[in-house]
Amino acid sequence: MRQHGGNSLNLLLFSVEGIDFGIDAEQALGTAAYDGEEAPGLLWFHEELELPTASAVYLTPAIVTVGTRGGGEYRVIIDAMQEITEFYLNELRPLPAIIEPFAMRKGIWGVLPRNGRLTLLLDFVSLFGRREAALFPPPGLPPPGGGELVEAGEDG
Amino acid sequence: MASSDLPLKSELILNELKLRQRTKELVDVEEERVKVIIFTCAAKRYAFYGGDVREFLPACEISWVPGLPDYLPGLINVRGDIESVIDIRPFLGEEKCDGFKGLIAMAVRGDFRSGVMIDSIEDVVDVPQSAIKPPLSTLNGAARDLVLGELEYGRGLVTLLDIGKLADKISL
Numbered sequence: 001m002r003q004h005g006g007n008s009l010n011l012l013l014f015s016v017e018g019i020d021f022g023i024d025a026e027q028a029l030g031t032a033a034y035d036g037e038e039a040p041g042l043l044w045f046h047e048e049l050e051l052p053t054a055s056a057v058y059l060t061p062a063i064v065t066v067g068t069r070g071g072g073e074y075r076v077i078i079d080a081m082q083e084i085t086e087f088y089l090n091e092l093r094p095l096p097a098i099i100e101p102f103a104m105r106k107g108i109w110g111v112l113p114r115n116g117r118l119t120l121l122l123d124f125v126s127l128f129g130r131r132e133a134a135l136f137p138p139p140g141l142p143p144p145g146g147g148e149l150v151e152a153g154e155d156g
Numbered sequence: 157m158a159s160s161d162l163p164l165k166s167e168l169i170l171n172e173l174k175l176r177q178r179t180k181e182l183v184d185v186e187e188e189r190v191k192v193i194i195f196t197c198a199a200k201r202y203a204f205y206g207g208d209v210r211e212f213l214p215a216c217e218i219s220w221v222p223g224l225p226d227y228l229p230g231l232i233n234v235r236g237d238i239e240s241v242i243d244i245r246p247f248l249g250e251e252k253c254d255g256f257k258g259l260i261a262m263a264v265r266g267d268f269r270s271g272v273m274i275d276s277i278e279d280v281v282d283v284p285q286s287a288i289k290p291p292l293s294t295l296n297g298a299a300r301d302l303v304l305g306e307l308e309y310g311r312g313l314v315t316l317l318d319i320g321k322l323a324d325k326i327s328l
Contacts, residue, residue, distance in 0.1 A: 094238075096239055097267070118231055120221060
């Protein structure tokens, strides 16, 4: 994850089920409104993060396209997306030591205290890195569950 | 020896009493005393060493974080510092806390620091180290891993929990 000028980071902020998240804007290859499509390989954020809710409510859903290290792309449905905002690194906080090993498995690497709330900083590439083989199986192998997935991106 | 030279019985007794008092004071001065904080958790009394608790915070919003075990409900913001919060109930053989409305004890021991959810503070007392007895062998198995000892308080026994053991357990 590159830091702009070494002193700041542009974050794409969004919320799902009242929990605030931020990702490095450079990880978002594109965003689009979600119009109800049910394309294979389209992932719901609350399912990927295993939010403590059986059925999440998305008020203003949007799709963010994220690149993988392997050159693939995946699309995730998020909610309440805000403008990309620049934050100084001294505004960001690391996770407490006893939380970090658990949170890192879900791609959460830090915290942004903001407006009296805590925004969880998420690395989508890290989150999906372990699943990349499943999400983007080598040619000729069907993905788990038999679904068709987005091909490795040429425009990513 | 003339009977008038003999000390009075009252003098003997008084001397004995003074000797006993001096001996007791000497013992009291020499015996190390420790501060313990007695609190309730799941309607039972427990204690921490006072030196392991930096402050108590009122109940505040605990931010959920994905991937955490039940005993780690999330994060709190303490004057700009982000701290973890531990629910010790599962370690004490109790149901995890839902709808938390108690206090958060900020526990610090060496490199370990975290908030610990408690119900309320009962008392802060100085007790002789000798007042802390080894835990009963009949103590609940789940709690036993965290227990340092027991001390009398009021008409009952209070279980003294060890922040160091808690840290070790969490770090495993």
